[in-house]
Amino acid sequence: EAGVAQSPRYKIIEKRQSVAFWCNPISGHATLYWYQQILGQGPKLLIQFQNNGVVDDSQLPKDRFSAERLKGVDSTLKIQPAKLEDSAVYLCASSFSSPGTGRYEGPDTQYFGPGTRLTVL
Amino acid sequence: AQSVTQLGSHVSVSEGALVLLRCNYSSSVPPYLFWYVQYPNQGLQLLLKYTSAATLVKGINGFEAEFKKSETSFHLTKPSAHMSDAAEYFCAVSDKSRLSFGAGTTVTVRA
Numbered sequence: 725e726a727g728v729a730q731s732p733r734y735k736i737i738e739k740r741q742s743v744a745f746w747c748n749p750i751s752g753h754a755t756l757y758w759y760q761q762i763l764g765q766g767p768k769l770l771i772q773f774q775n776n777g778v779v780d781d782s783q784l785p786k787d788r789f790s791a792e793r794l795k796g797v798d799s800t801l802k803i804q805p806a807k808l809e810d811s812a813v814y815l816c817a818s819s820f821s822s823p824g825t826g827r828y829e830g831p832d833t834q835y836f837g838p839g840t841r842l843t844v845l
Numbered sequence: 846a847q848s849v850t851q852l853g854s855h856v857s858v859s860e861g862a863l864v865l866l867r868c869n870y871s872s873s874v875p876p877y878l879f880w881y882v883q884y885p886n887q888g889l890q891l892l893l894k895y896t897s898a899a900t901l902v903k904g905i906n907g908f909e910a911e912f913k914k915s916e917t918s919f920h921l922t923k924p925s926a927h928m929s930d931a932a933e934y935f936c937a938v939s940d941k942s943r944l945s946f947g948a949g950t951t952v953t954v955r956a
């Protein structure tokens with residue numbers, strides 16, 4: 725099965741420019757996540773979608789970051805305008821939402837894409 | 846809020862030696878715990894996860910981790926390191942949804 729696809733893999737922009745990243749999750753995965761991974765740190769969740777609805781965007785800097793998943797499949801993350809501190813790897817992940825069986829067995833496994841490395845100069 | 850602390854940002858081991866990566870968690874509820882591996886220029890891959898069944902969890906590539914509630918730890922081990930184990934390893938904790946990752950431990954393997 726194909727994994728999570730992301731593009732571009734690398735992007736270099738000047739500060740105050742805008743940039744967009746694209747993610748295509750594994751087929752059939754209802755949940756999609758965007759993470760920011762700054763060098764030397766673990767990934768931090770920016771936004772989580774369930775189908776085309778937002779589940780958690782509490783850590784998304786909404787003054788400059790936006791994300792959408794209009795048809796409940798692929799997703800776009802945008803930064804406008806970019807700042808130097810936005811330099812990071814942006815990871816997309818997806819998970820299959822297990823149907824309820826009456827016993828919760830933990831969060832669904834997330835499958836990660838290769839990421840987009842953003843450098844803001 | 847839940848969090849994890851990974852002790853040691855870099856670990857260097859000889860090929861064939863024991864790999865031990867330390868992770869301590871903080872959680873107000875019974876946690877779900879994970880170890881992920883990240884190879885250069887790749888995304889994260891799940892090694893193993895603890896979901897309150899057996900306290901000793903076996904994962905892929907010969908790795909295992911033991912959940913110790915009394916020590917609030919979930920250390921990752923592999924008896925014999927291989928050159929292909931060189932990567933960055935992340936411990937993570939979750940309640941029912943959001944994953945919170947540690948800062949990561951980079952493993953280098955010496956021939």
